[in-house]
Amino acid sequence: xxxxxxxxxxxxxxxxxxxxxxxxxxxxxxxxxxxxxxxxxxxxxxxxxxxxxxxxxxxxxxxxxxxxxxxxxxxxxxxxxxxxxxxxxxxxxxxxxxxxxxxxxxxxxxxxxxxxxxxxxxxxxxxxxxxxxxxxxxxxxxxxxxxxxxxxxxxxxxxxxxxxxxxxxxxxxxxxxxxxxxxxxxxxxxxxxxxxxxxxxxxxxxxxxxxxxxxxxxxxxxxxxxxxxxxxxxxxxxxxxxxxxxxxxxxxxxxxxxxxxxxxxxxxxxxxxxxxxxxxxxxxxxxxxxxxxxxxxxxxxxxxxxxxxxxxxxxxxxxxxxxxxxxxxxxxxxxxxxxxxxxxxxxxxxxxxxxxxxxxxxxxxxxxxxxxxxxxxxxxxxxxxxxxxxxxxxxxxxx
Numbered sequence: 001x002x003x004x005x006x007x008x009x010x011x012x013x014x015x016x017x018x019x020x021x022x023x024x025x026x027x028x029x030x031x032x033x034x035x036x037x038x039x040x041x042x043x044x045x046x047x048x049x050x051x052x053x054x055x056x057x058x059x060x061x062x063x064x065x066x067x068x069x070x071x072x073x074x075x076x077x078x079x080x081x082x083x084x085x086x087x088x089x090x091x092x093x094x095x096x097x098x099x100x101x102x103x104x105x106x107x108x109x110x111x112x113x114x115x116x117x118x119x120x121x122x123x124x125x126x127x128x129x130x131x132x133x134x135x136x137x138x139x140x141x142x143x144x145x146x147x148x149x150x151x152x153x154x155x156x157x158x159x160x161x162x163x164x165x166x167x168x169x170x171x172x173x174x175x176x177x178x179x180x181x182x183x184x185x186x187x188x189x190x191x192x193x194x195x196x197x198x199x200x201x202x203x204x205x206x207x208x209x210x211x212x213x214x215x216x217x218x219x220x221x222x223x224x225x226x227x228x229x230x231x232x233x234x235x236x237x238x239x240x241x242x243x244x245x246x247x248x249x250x251x252x253x254x255x256x257x258x259x260x261x262x263x264x265x266x267x268x269x270x271x272x273x274x275x276x277x278x279x280x281x282x283x284x285x286x287x288x289x290x291x292x293x294x295x296x297x298x299x300x301x302x303x304x305x306x307x308x309x310x311x312x313x314x315x316x317x318x319x320x321x322x323x324x325x326x327x328x329x330x331x332x333x334x335x336x337x338x339x340x341x342x343x344x345x346x347x348x349x350x351x352x353x354x355x356x357x358x359x360x361x362x363x364x365x366x367x368x369x370x371x372x373x374x375x376x377x378x379x380x381x382x383x384x385x386x387x388x389x390x391x392x393x394x395x396x397x398x399x
Contacts, residue, residue, distance in 0.1 A: 006055035017280040030130045039287015052288040063282030066274045068247040069232040072254015073267045087151030090321035097317030098123040101309045118358045121163045127343025128153040134379040149338035168245040171356035191242040199256040210261040224262045225269035303366035307373040314340045334385045341378035342371045
């Protein structure tokens, strides 16, 4: 019966993650927090009810791929064009300053240059799903600041994926010699060229499917998400063949399909698959692999520092970019606050770093705590920085 134990483990994970996610929403916290806590509760840190097996590991890996595919499908190319130059500058400064901040903190705890740079790369991540929800609640999503945040977040994701691809390729190669770096860039270029050519063909195929009718009725619709998911998995595999992270291929597959006529239908069906099984297992796996029992006082200080730096450098980095683009001081801070949340993106990057041997497992718990801190703090900061203006306006009226 032991070989079927994973079925019970999945059942426990689904029950607890969904229960705690609902509780998180009830107390105005992001559902991802509940899912992460579920893994911690079920793992070695607390109850130790679920063992992280190979079966769960495989499902979690598919979960990572699907999450990045969804992120690609959600990419709004029109929004990217509309925000244009300002979003690009905000994203650049919002990536560089956190990255150097992460490197600066990690050099005191690690002599491994690659690892230090990778920790910096983790801090470049941005997850705006919680920001979007908060801004929608406040009615600020479609304003000047909301548009800048969304545009910058898209470019931030693309830059982060490129950096991750470079780092994982170097990690797999196990060398930073000039010839090795050159070959890595050649492989990356080859992958993107092949993906672009294949992407055009796939895009045309999906357009054809959307127009195909039998007896004046569209009969293909249920098959579209299946083809889309297959394309995502194939491109993720192709990325690994070229020595690049599989999530790069998955994200690129999403971007290729984000403009097809059936995008929304594909996303809804993929979201159903994701919500029902693989995403809860992925988030729970993060908690299951988080162990603070071996955390020393030095690592505890590192956790505090990396969390503080993650918040400050993102606000400062994006704020500087916003100021360069002629946003007001208040708007610059609001944009920076909107980019603070690291969410699932940082977790995915950290997990990839461990899988290719760039990131030591002892840094995983501090990264998870940093993600929890930024995820919880982001909506609080947004409400503070957006509500302050209203208070000032109210006093003037009262006067």
